[in-house]
Amino acid sequence: xxxxxxxxxxxxxxxxxxxxxxxxxxxxxxxxxxxxxxxxxxxxxxxxxxxxxxxxxxxxxxxxxxxxxxxxxxxxxxxxxxxxxxxxxxxxxxxxxxxxxxxxxxxxxxxxxxxxxxxxxxxxxxxxxxxxxxxxxxxxxxxxxxxxxxxxxxxxxxxxxxxxxxxxxxxxxxxxxxxxxxxxxxxxxxxxxxxxxxxxxxxxxxxxxxxxxxxxxxxxxxxxxxxxxxxxxxxxxxxxxxxxxxxxxxxxxxxxxxxxxxxxxxxxxxxxxxxxxxxxxxxxxxxxxxxxxxxxxxxxxxxxxxxxxxxxxxxxxxxxxxxxxxxxxxxxxxxxxxxxxxxxxxxxxxxxxxxxxxxxxxxxxxxxxxxxxxxxxxxxxxxxxxxxxxxxxxxxxxxxxxxxxxxxxxxxxxxxxxxxxxx
Amino acid sequence: xxxxxxxxxxxxxxxxxxxxxxxxxxxxxxxxxxxxxxxxxxxxxxxxxxxxxxxxxxxxxxxxxxxxxxxxxxxxxxxxxxxxxxxxxxxxxxxxxxxxxxxxxxxxxxxxxxxxxxxxxxxxxxxxxxxxxxxxxxxxxxxxxxxxxxxxxxxxxxxxxxxxxx
Ligand code: SF4
Numbered sequence: 001x002x003x004x005x006x007x008x009x010x011x012x013x014x015x016x017x018x019x020x021x022x023x024x025x026x027x028x029x030x031x032x033x034x035x036x037x038x039x040x041x042x043x044x045x046x047x048x049x050x051x052x053x054x055x056x057x058x059x060x061x062x063x064x065x066x067x068x069x070x071x072x073x074x075x076x077x078x079x080x081x082x083x084x085x086x087x088x089x090x091x092x093x094x095x096x097x098x099x100x101x102x103x104x105x106x107x108x109x110x111x112x113x114x115x116x117x118x119x120x121x122x123x124x125x126x127x128x129x130x131x132x133x134x135x136x137x138x139x140x141x142x143x144x145x146x147x148x149x150x151x152x153x154x155x156x157x158x159x160x161x162x163x164x165x166x167x168x169x170x171x172x173x174x175x176x177x178x179x180x181x182x183x184x185x186x187x188x189x190x191x192x193x194x195x196x197x198x199x200x201x202x203x204x205x206x207x208x209x210x211x212x213x214x215x216x217x218x219x220x221x222x223x224x225x226x227x228x229x230x231x232x233x234x235x236x237x238x239x240x241x242x243x244x245x246x247x248x249x250x251x252x253x254x255x256x257x258x259x260x261x262x263x264x265x266x267x268x269x270x271x272x273x274x275x276x277x278x279x280x281x282x283x284x285x286x287x288x289x290x291x292x293x294x295x296x297x298x299x300x301x302x303x304x305x306x307x308x309x310x311x312x313x314x315x316x317x318x319x320x321x322x323x324x325x326x327x328x329x330x331x332x333x334x335x336x337x338x339x340x341x342x343x344x345x346x347x348x349x350x351x352x353x354x355x356x357x358x359x360x361x362x363x364x365x366x367x368x369x370x371x372x373x374x375x376x377x378x379x380x381x382x383x384x385x386x387x388x389x390x391x392x393x394x395x396x397x398x399x400x401x402x403x404x405x406x407x408x409x410x411x412x413x414x415x416x417x418x419x420x421x422x423x
Numbered sequence: 424x425x426x427x428x429x430x431x432x433x434x435x436x437x438x439x440x441x442x443x444x445x446x447x448x449x450x451x452x453x454x455x456x457x458x459x460x461x462x463x464x465x466x467x468x469x470x471x472x473x474x475x476x477x478x479x480x481x482x483x484x485x486x487x488x489x490x491x492x493x494x495x496x497x498x499x500x501x502x503x504x505x506x507x508x509x510x511x512x513x514x515x516x517x518x519x520x521x522x523x524x525x526x527x528x529x530x531x532x533x534x535x536x537x538x539x540x541x542x543x544x545x546x547x548x549x550x551x552x553x554x555x556x557x558x559x560x561x562x563x564x565x566x567x568x569x570x571x572x573x574x575x576x577x578x579x580x581x582x583x584x585x586x587x588x589x
Contacts, residue, residue, distance in 0.1 A: 024569060026568055049583045050583045050586055051582065141514065141517065142492050142514060142517065144518075144522070144578055145517060145521055148578050148579075151586060156568065158516075191484070194512060194513065195512070195513045224487070
């Protein structure tokens with residue numbers, strides 16, 4: 001019996017020839033990540049564990065992205081705790097806005113070349129699944145688990161069953177990774193992949209750009225998945241070129257690998273998708289949302305704050321204005337993205353349109369800072385969660401959508417199909 | 424690991440961490456207080472009658488939802504000696520092992536246990552005895568290092584010992 005890519009990665013990290021779903025393994029981790037919200041707790045646990053040093057100062061990554069630049073004094077203290085820890089431990093990779101490269105962790109780490117195909121990455125953040133887009137195994141854990149991984153350089157994992165999600169057909173002009181994953185969530189539900197690996201494949205995935213692949217693996221956790229993963233190919237290689245130095249051996253699933261379920265998605269006539277409040281699986285085609293008037297539009301986050309996302313938004317916003325009564329907030333996910341968008345003139349397009357353009361941060365995505373919603377306000381957001389109160393007041397509402405839908409909605413002041421606006 | 428003995432308390436499928444301990448109590452840091460609010464909204468009579476060492480017997484996907492470690496802390500403070508379920512949600516299972524609460528995946532046991540039954544559990548043997556009904560069920564076995572974490576009490580203690588050996 002063949003193995004899936006997820007099984008192969010875990011078997012290798014455990015030093016075993018083969019594994020089966022359900023096996024509990026002790027695996028070596030290639031990278032451990034924590035951020036300004038979760039890392040302070042892990043630092044405390046590390047102290048209680050008596051771990052004077054992390055296992056490898058080059059493999060423990062600290063990112064201040066959630067509340068940074070510090071939104072209040074308590075946040076400033078947390079960010080300082082992370083900074084002090086990074087300095088004391090001599091961490092090679094510590095990122096903070098204003099100190100060189102920085103940005104939202106899940107956009108930043110791949111961009112910095114820290115994620116390689118075949119890696120096992122654990123992070124104190126549920127969207128650590130994002131790294132599966134590069135053919136790595138990434139999963140989120142609690143702060144205590146992450147502290148142990150930082151101390152020992154290993155963790156225990158149960159091998160998940162794999163779901164095979166197969167996408168075919170010729171998607172239309174405005175369909176991107178966000179639409180594919182929202183559509184998938186609508187079908188599987190938020191409990192549809194609990195404990196499982198979501199393996200995205202098929203002709204549509206093969207043609208998908210890296211940025212869209214990141215978006216899909218990012219939101220695998222919204223179906224309850226342990227990890228999302230896409231087999232590395234020429235697109236992956238192209239992305240890694242010039243970014244990574246070390247050698248890697250890309251793994252792919254065997255043709256006779258065993259899957260718990262295979263889902264088939266025909267993308268031929270797929271419309272842009274929107275997740276209505278208050279769940280990422282409450283998904284309908286954009287036309288069903290066309291009457292919804294909005295107060296705010298947020299473009300950014302580890303889901304859709306990459307350069308490609310900003311380009312799509314820029315294409316729609318160029319020469320247009322944000323509708324009266326609507327505010328548009330654009331937050332490039334990383335410093336590099338910010339700089340590229342600046343050079344390409346995208347930030348100018350956004351500013352001309354009337355948008356507030358922010359420095360890279362998670363900001364409003366988790367209701368942290370920089371553009372929260374008041375009671376009764378409605379927003380279209382390119383982020384990944386629209387739970388009650390996620391982006392502000394418990395009586396605010398968030399509609400999740402692609403950058404194209406978000407930009408078009410900003411122009412029309414209601415949820416809109418990109419073709420209503422674009423040429 | 425020592426034998427456990429206690430009375431069974433039944434809960435349903437897909438019990439999420441919000442049902443175990445509601446979000447509004449997450450600012451509490453005292454375990455005893457967390458224990459008092461355990462299952463407050465969903466099984467309001469449970470915390471009042473729960474005896475030290477009693478056992479939660481649950482259906483599918485126990486502990487789904489957020490990754491809050493508070494849920495396990497609350498169950499331990501409630502007095503639970505272990506949780507038997509058809510299946511566990513992923514992060515909850517981890518948090519149980521890491522914080523020293525035995526998660527026993529035992530579908531046959533769940534089918535053969537009613538509320539109020541007296542149970543005896545031998546973790547080393549992988550056996551659940553239903554003393555009230557004279558039934559025996561098997562679970563596990565645990566991989567050795569998971570057992571080591573449980574034997575140490577919790578992950579933090581386990582790691583501390585490992586590190587002090589090198
Ligand atoms: S951008 Fe949002 S989802 Fe991504 S890491 Fe930050 S808070 Fe989490």
